[in-house]
Each structure stands twice: as C-alpha cells, then as structure tokens.
Amino acid sequence: MTRKLLGVAVASVLTIGIVPAHAGDAVEKQLQEYRQAAQMFGKTLKGELQAAMKSGGPTAAVEVCNERAPEIAADLSEETGFTLRRTSLKPRATEPTSWETAVLLDFEQQRAAGTAPADIEWHEVVEADDGKELRYMKAIGTEGVCLTCHGGNVDPDLLAKIEKLYPEDRATGFEEGDIRGAFSIHASLDN
Ligand code: HEC
DSSP: OHHHHHHHHHHHHHHHHHHHHHHTHHHHHHHHHHHHHHHHHHHHHHHHHHHHHHHHHHHHHHHHHHHHHHHHHHHHHHHHSSEEEEEOSSOSSOOOOHHHHHHHHHHHHHHHTTOOGGGOEEEEEEEETTEEEEEEEEEEEOOGGGHHHHSSSOOHHHHHHHHHHOTTOOOOSOOTTSEEEEEEEEEEOOO
16 A cells, blocks of 8 residues: 555656656756856956956956956857846946846845855746747856955045946945846747
8 A cells, every 4th residue: 555655656756857857958958058158258257357457457457347248248149149248236337137137136035045146046938029038147246356346445546447437337335245246148949
C-alpha cells in the first residue's frame, strides 16, 4: 500500500520534472547566452575603466565610461543580436523602462533581505508585438572602486565634470554592497 502510494508520488514528480524542463530548453539556452553577454559587458568595461583610472585618473576615466559604455553595449548587441544596456533606479545615463523599474524594485527587496547583488537576476518571457520576447536583468553591485564616481563624497572637480556630461545625474550617494544598477537584455525568443 505504502509502496504503491510512493510509486504514484514518484511518477508524478517525474512527470512534473520532465515537462517544464523540455519546454524551457530554448529559454535556458538563450539565458546562458544572455549571462555570458552580461559578463562580457561588465568585464570589458571594468577592464577599460581600471586602465583609464590608472593612467589618467578619474577625470579621464569618466570619459571612458561616457564613450565606451554605450559603444561596448552597441558592439555586443551587434555581435549577439540581443539588445543590451545598463540601467538603474538612480540613473546617470539610462532611465529604466516601467518593466525594468519593477524588476529593480524587486532586486532592492531581495538585497534588503540579505541576498548579494551578484546572486540576483530575473528573466521573463513576454508576448511582444512580433512574438515571444525573453527579457533578462542581472543586478550590478557597488564595489569600492565605483565610489570614486558613484559614492557620497565625489571630488568636487570630478563631480563638476560628471554634471556637465549628465545634468540629470542621480547616480551618486551609493555605498559598497548597494545595487548600483543592472544589466538589461532582451531579444525575441528563437525556438
Ligand atoms: C570614472 C568614473 C566612474 C567610475 C569609477 C564608475 N562609473 Fe559607473 N558610470 C560612470 C558614467 C560616466 C556613467 C554613464 C555612462 C553610461 O553608462 O552611458 C556610468 C554609468 C553606470 C551605470 C549605468 C546606469 C546609469 O546610471 O545610467 C552603471 C550600472 C554603473 N555605472 C555601474 C558602475 C559600477 C558597478 C562601477 C564600479 C565597478 C562604476 N560604475 C564605476 C562613471 C563611473
């Protein structure tokens, strides 16, 4: 009797396990590519940022962020066919969409509950005008090196330069460990 019940229980668990895994294959595959693209974006930008900080100081590095961040995003978008960008609830350059805002607010809740920014991500398949679209966001944590330009005590000359480039800048006052923003990637779901 117990055995039979167990048998039924195991069988139904297996069925539940197999069906969504199969249906989710295309999503999972594309998600892996998104994760790689986000990682590449972060790594490339951080490498150039650190090199510029070292050779020309933060004022030169602002120019790297200003010019290279959008370029790297555009290059990667072209290479992958995905639309890539970075955004934030307190943006310097890129205002979030309403969907991104909702996701970022949820990320803040997860962060407040103790999850590290590196472990926070979200994906969703939405019905767009031209079919299914896979949207993905990945939180970006604030590190010590970021505070030079995003902290609460930015050097006045540097701040003047930042404000000249971004008169609407809201991306200061961050502390280490805060969520600075997120990578946001979307593309049609090809399956
Ligand atoms: C030298 C100054 C400087 C440093 C250091 C710096 N940033 Fe930025 N950051 C900028 C500028 C300028 C922009 C706007 C460029 C853009 O994204 O188009 C920016 C934009 C961003 C954005 C895009 C969202 C928004 O606000 O528009 C994120 C996310 C971000 N920075 C995260 C970081 C993180 C994480 C670090 C540390 C690893 C960091 N930044 C270090 C200057 C800096």
